[in-house]
Amino acid sequence: MKLKLSFYQRKQVTRIAKELLGKGLFTSLNGKRAAGVIVETEAYSYKERGSHAFENRMTKRNEVMFGEGGHAYVYLCYGIHNMFNVVTNKEGVADAILIRALEPLEGLELMMKRMGVATPKRITAGPGKLTKAMGIDRSLNGEELDSDHLWIADLGTTILPSQIRASPRIGIDYAGKDALLPWRFTIKDNSWLSK
DNA sequence: TAGAGGATTGAT
DNA sequence: TCAATCCTCTAC
Numbered sequence: 001m002k003l004k005l006s007f008y009q010r011k012q013v014t015r016i017a018k019e020l021l022g023k024g025l026f027t028s029l030n031g032k033r034a035a036g037v038i039v040e041t042e043a044y045s046y047k048e049r050g051s052h053a054f055e056n057r058m059t060k061r062n063e064v065m066f067g068e069g070g071h072a073y074v075y076l077c078y079g080i081h082n083m084f085n086v087v088t089n090k091e092g093v094a095d096a097i098l099i100r101a102l103e104p105l106e107g108l109e110l111m112m113k114r115m116g117v118a119t120p121k122r123i124t125a126g127p128g129k130l131t132k133a134m135g136i137d138r139s140l141n142g143e144e145l146d147s148d149h150l151w152i153a154d155l156g157t158t159i160l161p162s163q164i165r166a167s168p169r170i171g172i173d174y175a176g177k178d179a180l181l182p183w184r185f186t187i188k189d190n191s192w193l194s195k
Numbered sequence: 196t197a198g199a200g201g202a203t204t205g206a207t
Numbered sequence: 208t209c210a211a212t213c214c215t216c217t218a219c
Contacts, residue, residue, distance in 0.1 A: 042202070044202075050202070051202090052202080059215075059216070060215080060216095061214085061215060061216085075202090075214085075215090076201095076212095076213070076214055076215090077201060077202065077203060077214090078200090078201055078203055078204080078211080078212070078213085078214095079201085079211075079212035079213030079214060080203070080204075080211065080212055080213080081202095081203050081204075083202060083203085085202085098202055100202085126203070126204070127202070127203070128203050128204065129203090129204080169202070170202070170203090171201085171202050171203070172202060174200095174201090175202095194203095195204095
């Protein structure tokens, strides 16, 4: 069942980031469907330096972060990789969650074709890889997460707090002490985590 | 309008 | 350890 937009519009971004673990991310693009279980997330808040929206700095790129929760924020990193984020909180409060890794659930053949590989090994283990495997790019920026192209659903599985590991986020050394915040959440011992 | 750099990845 | 690769932001 698709998550309602109200799920994303709550205040505590770290809580939502943890609750997204075990949920299913689905795309249906050009009639082709793919899905994966979310196994790794990172929370970002306008209050800390790791975020594009630090100190409420709004630009053309990140303006969707300032909209209401429940929309996709997709941007290009290093000129090569699309990053998929879930915008949370109410309009005007720029919080977001980066989806960093999936465990493939549906459309494995399609993912392998999109990636140009012959085996599914670690095919969605990393934020730049999962967007490519799922067919997500910047044309989906701002898309509502209960649309028919892109959505997140409850799979009926429960991830217990004891199964969740919190650790510092990846690749934000420039954020100073905020880089130490344990806002990266992973499902313990899952083999699809990014490295 | 030029220049620097990035929430990454895969190969060396 | 390093290049790929290009969009975005900042400063001039």
